[in-house]
Amino acid sequence: MVHVGCSKLYQKYMTERNHIIDLLRFFAAAWVAIFHFNETIPYINNWYRFFFKLGYLGVPIFFVISGYCVYMASNQAKNAKHFIVRRILRIFPPYWFSIIIVGIVIICSIVTNGANSIAILPKSGKDILATITLLTTPFSSVPIINWVYWTLTFELFFYLLIFIGLLIPYHYRVFWFISISISSLLFPIHEHWPFFFIGHWPSFCFGIVTYRLLHCKDQLWLNILLLTINVFALMNIIFLPYYSQTCVVTCLLIIISHYIPLKQNFASKLGDYSYSIYLLHVPVAVYMLGSVKQIKYVQTHLWANLLWDFLLLGLITILSRWMYFNIELPSIILGKKLTNGIRKNTL
DSSP states (O other), rough: OHHHHHHHHHHHHHHHHOHHHHHHHHHHHHHHHHHTTTTTTTOOOOOHHHHHTGGGGHOOOOOOOHHHHHHHHHHHHHHHHHHHHHHHHHHHHHHHHHHHHHHHHHHHHHHHHOOSSOOOOOOOOOHHHHHHTTTTTTTSSSSOOOOOOOHHHHHHHHHHHHHHOOOOOOOHHHHHHHHHHHHHSSOOOOSTTSSSOOOHHHHHHHHHHHHHHHGGGHHHHHHHHHHHHHHHHHHSSSSSTHHHHHHHHHHHHHHHHHHHHOOHHHHHGGGHHHHOOOHHHIIIIITGGGGGGGGGHHOOHHHHHHHHHHHHHHHHHHHHHHHHHIIHOOOOOOOOHHSSSSOTOOO
């Protein structure tokens, strides 16, 4: 149920799409993609390679945005069951389609090269089931067949934590998030189950608390406490350089755009395709077309490298647009149909 303190602010928010989030989603997807395009070739110290060597920072951007948007989605849902149905239909159909693309690329590799040099395939029924259900590494020791799939397993467990939170009455829900955040300070990070998700929880929760600070001000001091705990958690967890700073900057941009909205623009429209870009860029640009990057001229000449990368990004974006309208959007609409729309007077 929506709490009175949130409902008016939430309804006002829903009438205005946050275009900075759309812009950030596309930027993060493109940053990660070009980072991966260049991971298979030797590093050359120039401004272009230096900037895109930091492309792993697209991941914390995604997690912060996901926390913000998923918490908003949880407030749209009539109940916990409807929330999880929508989330499952949001993440899995595009994921399954991308698995098919990986499979096609592997078949092409076998036909042309006589061997699979792309990815480690599932070796048993258990491995296949883990791959289909996103219970691969880091949940288990089953290897992923696409470099980016590990983040989706984190997302899946973040959805589960939000789902549990929805079963708790509104006034006490924040204590659930506080308890998980404290756990991220106290528990060691595990490579696999049971606490693999603890390490990235603070970045995801940064998005949650940003939404709560902007739209649910009736629990202001608890929200500030939640934010403080996650700041300490980010400082305590050692990730790659600039990880925590990226989370903070992403939150600040979302907050600024709440008060000074960004107008819709071409780049922000591309945000809809970000999930598909994320899923498709490795199998298409790295697995299928990666041989171009092995040409020494492309590796050693800045503008040849840059031109090829942006041609690849353009191709992936075009394919992702098709995937969005034919796979993602129908799945989103199905989720809304199955959950009978949004109850306007609840959060």
